[in-house]
Amino acid sequence: MEPLLEIKNLACGYQAQPVFTHVNLKLYPKQLSGLVGPSGCGKTTLIKTILGLAHPWVGEIWFRGQKLQPGVSPPKVGYVPQVETVDWSFPVTAEEVVMMGRYRRRNVSPFPSKRDRQVARELLYRVGVEDVAHQPIGELSGGQQQRVFIARALVGEPDIVLLDEPTSSSDLRVQHELLHLLAELNQQGLTILLSTHDLNSVATHLPWVICFNHGIIAQGEPTEVFTPQTLEQTFGGEMVVIREGDRILIASSLSTLRHRMQDNLPSILRQTH
Amino acid sequence: MDLLLRPFQYEFFSRALLVAMLAGLLCGVMGVYITTRRMSYIAHGLSHAILGGAVLSYVLQLNFYIGAGIWGFISALVIQFLTGRKIYADAAIGIVTTASFALGIAIISTYRQFTKSFEAALFGNVLGVTPNDVWVVTCVTVVLLALVFIFYRPLLFWSFDRDVAKVHGVPVLAMDILFALMLAAMLVTTLQILGVTLIISAIIIPASIARLLSDRFGMMMIYAAGLGAGISFVGIYLSYYFDVASGASVVLLSTLVFGIVLLWTNFKQRRKRRAVDSHLL
Numbered sequence: 001m002e003p004l005l006e007i008k009n010l011a012c013g014y015q016a017q018p019v020f021t022h023v024n025l026k027l028y029p030k031q032l033s034g035l036v037g038p039s040g041c042g043k044t045t046l047i048k049t050i051l052g053l054a055h056p057w058v059g060e061i062w063f064r065g066q067k068l069q070p071g072v073s074p075p076k077v078g079y080v081p082q083v084e085t086v087d088w089s090f091p092v093t094a095e096e097v098v099m100m101g102r103y104r105r106r107n108v109s110p111f112p113s114k115r116d117r118q119v120a121r122e123l124l125y126r127v128g129v130e131d132v133a134h135q136p137i138g139e140l141s142g143g144q145q146q147r148v149f150i151a152r153a154l155v156g157e158p159d160i161v162l163l164d165e166p167t168s169s170s171d172l173r174v175q176h177e178l179l180h181l182l183a184e185l186n187q188q189g190l191t192i193l194l195s196t197h198d199l200n201s202v203a204t205h206l207p208w209v210i211c212f213n214h215g216i217i218a219q220g221e222p223t224e225v226f227t228p229q230t231l232e233q234t235f236g237g238e239m240v241v242i243r244e245g246d247r248i249l250i251a252s253s254l255s256t257l258r259h260r261m262q263d264n265l266p267s268i269l270r271q272t273h
Numbered sequence: 274m275d276l277l278l279r280p281f282q283y284e285f286f287s288r289a290l291l292v293a294m295l296a297g298l299l300c301g302v303m304g305v306y307i308t309t310r311r312m313s314y315i316a317h318g319l320s321h322a323i324l325g326g327a328v329l330s331y332v333l334q335l336n337f338y339i340g341a342g343i344w345g346f347i348s349a350l351v352i353q354f355l356t357g358r359k360i361y362a363d364a365a366i367g368i369v370t371t372a373s374f375a376l377g378i379a380i381i382s383t384y385r386q387f388t389k390s391f392e393a394a395l396f397g398n399v400l401g402v403t404p405n406d407v408w409v410v411t412c413v414t415v416v417l418l419a420l421v422f423i424f425y426r427p428l429l430f431w432s433f434d435r436d437v438a439k440v441h442g443v444p445v446l447a448m449d450i451l452f453a454l455m456l457a458a459m460l461v462t463t464l465q466i467l468g469v470t471l472i473i474s475a476i477i478i479p480a481s482i483a484r485l486l487s488d489r490f491g492m493m494m495i496y497a498a499g500l501g502a503g504i505s506f507v508g509i510y511l512s513y514y515f516d517v518a519s520g521a522s523v524v525l526l527s528t529l530v531f532g533i534v535l536l537w538t539n540f541k542q543r544r545k546r547r548a549v550d551s552h553l554l
Binding site: 077112 | 309311422423424425426427429430432433434436437438439440441442443484487488489490491493
């Protein structure tokens with residue numbers, strides 16, 4: 001199968017400081033992947049380079065067999081930025097935010113059409129937040145805000161969606177709901193790449209993970225990739241990995257693991273039955 | 274009735290009212306972009322920077338609007354260029370605008386003959402506008418409103434989230450340049466009317482009142498345009514009867530309206546909250 005997105009020997013940095021080097025990566029259609037690594041390891045820069053928001057120093061990005069020009073966004077891509085970068089007091093409603101994503105499909109009118117509104121409503125329904133369409137974006141809960149942004153990323157009918165730390169400021173329930181939504185969208189045929197530094201609640205739930213720290217350390221299924229050696233290389237510290245069937249529990253030290261197991265024991269037991 | 278219509282018998286006063294309304298409307302609309310993008314300081318700084326260009330164009334005997342306009346546009350681009358190169362936006366604004374303002378002062382202190390023009394540039398001279406000024410303000414207002422109308426969607430997306438807008442195909446670099454041009458054109462046109470020191474209130478206050486009244490960008494623009502024009506009209510009209518400086522009258526009136534709307538919206542919110550609380554109990 002031909003990859004949807006292919007990165008060849010990519011390097012990028014700011015000023016004279018490299019952020020990542022020698023990145024080679026292939027993402028195939030309908031793949032759901034997690035870019036896993038500690039904060040400041042270059043995940044956001046890699047996503048921004050793919051999106052044409054950061055200029056690569058060297059290397060190439062290919063999308064659907066076409067080489068992309070540096071600094072140019074791929075034609076059919078959706079992007080969900082980190083929540084910290086969004087101005088939540090900006091005066092727009094959820095529906096207006098989603099309609100922004102229809103920019104490439106705009107008609108001659110300078111204002112959104114009836115069709116734009118209809119599509120935005122359908123998308124909000126699809127991600128489960130149609131009831132907040134007319135509410136200001138800043139008045140929504142964290143989970144609703146993320147769903148609205150996912151709707152905006154989807155409204156342009158992209159081939160691939162890139163999400164930058166979509167679960168970073170969410171509680172466990174919201175994280176679970178978002179991952180469930182992403183899995184559902186992936187089953188409908190969407191290719192997804194999301195970045196996360198959260199190993200237990202996010203990364204272990206993904207079918208394909210890419211361990212990243214200023215470059216790709218390893219990639220594959222979580223059960224294969226999440227070994228103490230790989231995690232130590234990725235996160236720069238000793239990690240403990242407990243396996244139970246196809247489930248994995250990871251902690252930075254034995255005492256953390258003990259606390260985590262105590263916290264998670266009932267749910268783990270529920271999940272294994 | 275005769276007493277109420279008395280100010281209109283003076284041609285200069287009617288002209289002042291018309292031009293102030295247009296300036297208020299324009300500043301109101303542009304103010305929505307400026308305040309929501311948290312750029313109030315750049316508008317304030319650029320209005321000072323333009324003074325340098327205004328003085329220089331006077332010395333070089335260039336047309337004021339062209340000379341000051343080009344100067345303002347270049348200043349806005351230099352600020353954008355410096356920002357992000359280890360220099361924060363506020364510092365970049367401080368460097369460029371104070372240097373430009375200082376250049377204006379330096380030239381004025383060398384050529385002492387235009388102290389009066391300098392005062393007009395600082396505090397505005399709405400009652401002294403010429404028919405030519407009315408034409409310029411009208412044309413610039415029409416052109417800028419047309420640009421806001423045509424580029425409503427890309428400018429909104431660019432204002433909200435520049436990076437995501439780029440990913441979705443918005444030509445963000447073109448939007449940067451377009452907005453810098455619009456900002457420079459607005460400031461240069463309204464500088465002689467409102468003055469460097471008062472222009473910022475015409476930009477910020479109507480947009481801030483509109484923000485209190487609406488959570489929608491488009492509605493905010495309509496409110497800010499109406500408020501900007503209305504407050505300018507009433508402010509200048511009242512200045513005739515109270516015999517105060519027209520610019521100061523407009524600023525004081527807009528601050529009063531802001532205070533009233535703030536109290537009203539707070540009161541409305543409290544009443545709503547109380548209704549919800551009583552419903553829950």
